[in-house]
Amino acid sequence: VPRNRADIARDDKVGEIVAAARDRLVDGGYENLSVAGVARDLGLAQAAVYWYFPSKDHLLVAAVEGMFHDILAAKPPKRSTLSSVLWFTERLSEIADLRRAVRERARVSQVAAEFDRNMADFLRVMLMNALSDDGVFAPEDVADLLMALCEGVLVLPTTRKRKRELIAMGVERLVSG
Amino acid sequence: VPRNRADIARDDKVGEIVAAARDRLVDGGYENLSVAGVARDLGLAQAAVYWYFPSKDHLLVAAVEGMFHDILAAKPPKRSTLSSVLWFTERLSEIADLRRAVRERARVSQVAAEFDRNMADFLRVMLMNALSDDGVFAPEDVADLLMALCEGVLVLPTTRKRKRELIAMGVERLVSG
DNA sequence: ACCTGAACACCGTTCAAGT
């Protein structure tokens, strides 16, 4: 929460940098994100970025965090349980590449590791809420199984149509009355 | 298949380079793999590696391919269907990090993308064979669902014990008579 | 407090030149 003009100006600058980072992630993914590149885009010296972000990983996390919340801001059209899970999987697939990059960095980076866990926890809560909105009592077991189903299907080398089929079959078998 | 002495010598050299790359992957993962580092380990000039591998991605694929086959060479102890799937998931988790790295590179690299698909196809066949050895008739749907279950559970931020529980419940619900 | 310039220690890849 910014208190004075200095803090507000700082947040603006942080916002600019994160926006530039997001632009680079949107076209080109993680391997297109570089501190040097972001600085270039903003007409800054390379070292200037480090005044606001202590490392490239901190910048990565900030950028992905923004995209993550934007993507999941919309509410599911809650009709059937199946449609909720399909919607959820669709959102998941939009950020799958960036989540993979974050997880890759999590092997080495503290911030990335923590953010990776936070994303997973958040997604789990989202899925459970979607289910309870559908009137489905979802114990933790079912929630975890559905979560695994969504994540796992995304990773398979198949068509989107086939993935939807698998989700449908999985939901039918995993969600008991 | 080597034909003459020159080809054999070449394969030996390729083997040395791949072995050095594997060593680096084993401790440190993908971010510890560098063409420069491998060359240093072998006392070669950096450019020498490029006589055998046209790019870092080709070297990565060769190294991971070796580890992949070594890990999956052992046969499952085939008792129950559940134990087969648990065994399969255990193997999967051993190469999960490297598969993630390969998939990350697949976004840009031709060889990495092709190898990533080959791994997935191979794993799918392995799982189906394990199931049929157990006397379980596994139609493609069940195989894909189990595959997704294994991959998805690996990605969840839980303990190994909990993962095994989820696999057990998933197998019970997904494998119908 | 914010930013620059320059350096450091790395990369992947290419290429002329050697044997």
Next chain:
DNA sequence: ACCTGAACACCGTTCAAGT
């Protein structure tokens, strides 16, 4: 055929120095 040396164009990070 195989390898070296050197270059090119990049990195992430640090730090003294400026305002």
